[in-house]
Amino acid sequence: MDKNKTDSRRKFLDKGLKLGLITAIGGIGLSKLATKLTAQTDQNSGDKMELMTTDGTIIQVDSSEVMEMEHTPKHDNSAAIREGMPNRKFVMVVDLAKCKNALKCQVSCNKNHYITGDNAWLKVYKMQETNDTAPYWMPTTCQHCDKPACVTVCPVDATFKRRDGLVLIDNTRCIGCRFCMAACPYSTRVFNWSEPNQGEITLALDMGEEGQHISSPEHAGMPSIKGTVDKCDFCPHSIQNGELPHCVTACPNGVFYFGDKYEDTVTNGDETFRLSKLLKDKAGYRLMEGLGTEPSVYYLPPVDRLVDFEDGLEQYNEFQSVEKPE
Amino acid sequence: MENYDKLLNDLAPKKFSKLGVIWTSFLILVIIIGVIAYIDQLIKGQVVTNMRDYALWGIYISNFVFFVATSFVGSVAVAILRLSDKKWRTPIVRIAEIITLASIAMAGITIMIDMARPDRLLNLFVHARLQSPITWDVIIIPTFLAVSFLLLYFPLLPDLAILKKYYEKTSPTASKWYGKLSLNWTGSKTQKKIQTKSIKIVALLILPVGLVLQTIDAWLFSTTYRIGWDSTNFAPYFISGAFVAGVGALITVIFVVRKFRHLENYITELHFDKLGKLLTLACLIYLYFNINEYALPVFTAKKGELTHLDTLFTGHYAPLFWFVTIGGLLIPIIVLLFKKGRKPLPMFFIGLTVVIASWWKRYVIVTPTLLHPFLPIQGVPESWHHYFPSLHEWLITFATLAAALLIITVLVRFLPVIPIQRTAEEQDKLETEKNTK
Numbered sequence: 177m178d179k180n181k182t183d184s185r186r187k188f189l190d191k192g193l194k195l196g197l198i199t200a201i202g203g204i205g206l207s208k209l210a211t212k213l214t215a216q217t218d219q220n221s222g223d224k225m226e227l228m229t230t231d232g233t234i235i236q237v238d239s240s241e242v243m244e245m246e247h248t249p250k251h252d253n254s255a256a257i258r259e260g261m262p263n264r265k266f267v268m269v270v271d272l273a274k275c276k277n278a279l280k281c282q283v284s285c286n287k288n289h290y291i292t293g294d295n296a297w298l299k300v301y302k303m304q305e306t307n308d309t310a311p312y313w314m315p316t317t318c319q320h321c322d323k324p325a326c327v328t329v330c331p332v333d334a335t336f337k338r339r340d341g342l343v344l345i346d347n348t349r350c351i352g353c354r355f356c357m358a359a360c361p362y363s364t365r366v367f368n369w370s371e372p373n374q375g376e377i378t379l380a381l382d383m384g385e386e387g388q389h390i391s392s393p394e395h396a397g398m399p400s401i402k403g404t405v406d407k408c409d410f411c412p413h414s415i416q417n418g419e420l421p422h423c424v425t426a427c428p429n430g431v432f433y434f435g436d437k438y439e440d441t442v443t444n445g446d447e448t449f450r451l452s453k454l455l456k457d458k459a460g461y462r463l464m465e466g467l468g469t470e471p472s473v474y475y476l477p478p479v480d481r482l483v484d485f486e487d488g489l490e491q492y493n494e495f496q497s498v499e500k501p502e
Numbered sequence: 503m504e505n506y507d508k509l510l511n512d513l514a515p516k517k518f519s520k521l522g523v524i525w526t527s528f529l530i531l532v533i534i535i536g537v538i539a540y541i542d543q544l545i546k547g548q549v550v551t552n553m554r555d556y557a558l559w560g561i562y563i564s565n566f567v568f569f570v571a572t573s574f575v576g577s578v579a580v581a582i583l584r585l586s587d588k589k590w591r592t593p594i595v596r597i598a599e600i601i602t603l604a605s606i607a608m609a610g611i612t613i614m615i616d617m618a619r620p621d622r623l624l625n626l627f628v629h630a631r632l633q634s635p636i637t638w639d640v641i642i643i644p645t646f647l648a649v650s651f652l653l654l655y656f657p658l659l660p661d662l663a664i665l666k667k668y669y670e671k672t673s674p675t676a677s678k679w680y681g682k683l684s685l686n687w688t689g690s691k692t693q694k695k696i697q698t699k700s701i702k703i704v705a706l707l708i709l710p711v712g713l714v715l716q717t718i719d720a721w722l723f724s725t726t727y728r729i730g731w732d733s734t735n736f737a738p739y740f741i742s743g744a745f746v747a748g749v750g751a752l753i754t755v756i757f758v759v760r761k762f763r764h765l766e767n768y769i770t771e772l773h774f775d776k777l778g779k780l781l782t783l784a785c786l787i788y789l790y791f792n793i794n795e796y797a798l799p800v801f802t803a804k805k806g807e808l809t810h811l812d813t814l815f816t817g818h819y820a821p822l823f824w825f826v827t828i829g830g831l832l833i834p835i836i837v838l839l840f841k842k843g844r845k846p847l848p849m850f851f852i853g854l855t856v857v858i859a860s861w862w863k864r865y866v867i868v869t870p871t872l873l874h875p876f877l878p879i880q881g882v883p884e885s886w887h888h889y890f891p892s893l894h895e896w897l898i899t900f901a902t903l904a905a906a907l908l909i910i911t912v913l914v915r916f917l918p919v920i921p922i923q924r925t926a927e928e929q930d931k932l933e934t935e936k937n938t939k
Contacts (some may be wrong), residue, residue, distance in 0.1 A: 220926065261773060294883050294886070300881075304876075329634050329725060329726070349622070350622075352619040363877050369553070402621040467727055494881070495883050496882075
């Protein structure tokens with residue numbers, strides 16, 4: 177018992193001392209601050225300003241006290257880019273019943289990613305499984321697989337999988353071995369065989385305006401780099417602005433639905449659905465499910481079609497997916 | 503002693519004849535042209551090749567696989583023949599080691615030529631990821647290079663010391679260099695003990711390292727989903743193919759060296775006979791794996807696989823496929839079954855055909871598969887549906903082949919292609935055996 181008493185007394189003394197020390201330091205700090213404040217009040221303007229603190233109370237401050245805060249400089253967020261957005265899992269649903277090969281998605285994708293090569297990242301395939309079955313149009317983006325074959329074989333971690341489901345490429349690290357392209361069963365990856373000529377982006381870079389176009393895996397094609405791989409990035413740059421990917425907004429027929437698997441919601445801008453219900457009701461499937469790549473893109477079979485397959489033939493060009501300037 | 507002098511005169515390196523000079527200059531010219539083409543590729547990008555997004559690998563990769571395959575001869579000729587203690591191996595092992603070194607060195611360079619960003623080579627180490635088969639290659643190729651260099655170098659030491667003495671009067675500079683390279687070899691008991699032990703270790707090492715190298719090379723392909731590559735048969739298929747390519751290259755080079763260095767007394771018809779039998783064995787094993795790879799799938803082929811097999815058997819790649827199968831596999835087996843077929847000259851032509859077929863075989867493995875992806879090829883220019891190497895690719899590839907031949911030529915010029923010391927010892931043994939009888 178005695179021992180306990182002395183112990184608690186000791187603790188009290190200890191705490192008291194520490195508290196005193198902190199008060200002393202705080203006091204010195206405060207007095208220093210006060211001298212600074214008084215120094216400034218010398219040139220007091222007399223104008224008062226009303227401001228709201230973070231907890232909601234209104235305070236009055238002398239207007240000379242108010243200074244513009246420097247914007248926090250964009251810190252190196254390469255780690256965050258590789259990590260991905262927390263608690264999100266992006267998915268896409270493509271309704272094949274609605275697609276009539278209008279190709280607005282492809283045009284928009286090409287424009288917004290400055291794709292000027294010969295192979296678009298977003299393709300609309302003319303599909304027909306057998307002679308006896310009906311043909312249909314099938315838009316494909318990167319499937320953003322949960323078990324991406326491309327990521328497995330990359331020797332330098334240039335292409336990576338994020339927790340929000342995206343598979344992205346760091347084209348400042350890519351060594352151009354093209355193993356990922358060989359590994360991808362969806363042929364979705366595109367290579368920059370020569371110095372890409374990307375119109376305004378290239379022009380801006382030539383003018384030395386790199387600052388405006390910081391190369392980031394989150395906006396592929398900004399800029400593309402010779403000897404590296406490119407592909408659909410699911411537009412995280414749009415998502416961060418609260419917008420849908422370019423292909424989704426561009427589609428006049430509402431073919432593409434984009435959303436979050438955790439929220440179990442997908443939307444094409446006009447309609448919003450429960451993902452699980454939509455896939456269940458319309459028998460959703462994924463491409464080459466048998467390979468076990470676990471894509472993030474789901475397809476709804478082309479049944480009860482709203483459009484005629486033949487309508488799309490007009491637009492179909494077997495040998496071109498990127499419009500060339502005349 | 504007289505015998506020994508003659509032996510030394512026969513086996514010591516000789517200056518190039520006129521033909522040798524022309525040959526070497528020709529190789530250097532081809533290399534220079536290739537280097538120019540490569541610099542152009544660096545500047546313009548790989549757009550100068552005919553590779554595109556579908557045919558994303560081309561002859562750079564198939565040429566790389568060919569070099570890797572040829573380098574297997576070191577493991578076969580040296581390790582297997584040494585470990586099984588085949589006496590007839592003495593005059594051919596060094597040439598085999600030289601081919602191995604030249605091939606693996608050029609394999610390393612060829613794979614870098616295929617890299618579109620060689621300026622980022624260091625990323626392979628800085629950001630290395632162990633699960634990628636390319637990283638395995640980055641580890642195994644330098645390892646194999648080091649082991650095969652040592653396998654060439656250790657047995658050379660006594661010969662280099664002999665050459666130091668041999669050139670003492672006629673060419674002091676050459677003597678000085680051979681002396682330095684011989685690492686003060688005196689032939690003392692301790693030195694011999696260390697040397698024997700070292701050779702044994704390296705010879706034991708080159709077999710597993712060689713097998714791993716061939717296996718990883720096969721896994722570069724079979725770790726993908728692609729039809730025609732996604733095969734569990736691929737590693738042994740590649741190993742046996744490398745066996746064929748390596749022995750074929752060995753026979754060809756031996757024939758040429760024997761002819762131009764007048765080594766008929768050392769590399770005899772017996773050696774060709776034995777090598778012919780070895781090549782038959784190699785071809786038979788390879789044939790077995792080819793049947794597994796191409797004939798058996800016919801029974802259960804899925805739709806995509808059937809399309810792939812059709813292009814090989816009767817389609818666009820049929821002429822090449824049947825050339826490499828019949829010319830590079832069946833005909834050698836048949837010809838080499840006959841004793842007359844295992845004479846030096848027919849063997850040379852067989853060897854040459856096998857090497858050429860081996861090169862095209864890799865092309866047939868790499869290209870058709872890439873042009874049959876799972877989704878149809880659409881939305882790209884018509885020319886992307888096919889692949890045939892561009893002028894740049896040919897020039898650069900020829901340069902790598904010329905560089906391999908140049909390495910072999912230079913090593914044959916400055917090193918004793920047949921181990922002097924060992925041959926002398928064996929001859930002594932024969933003499934004493936004769937005398938005692």
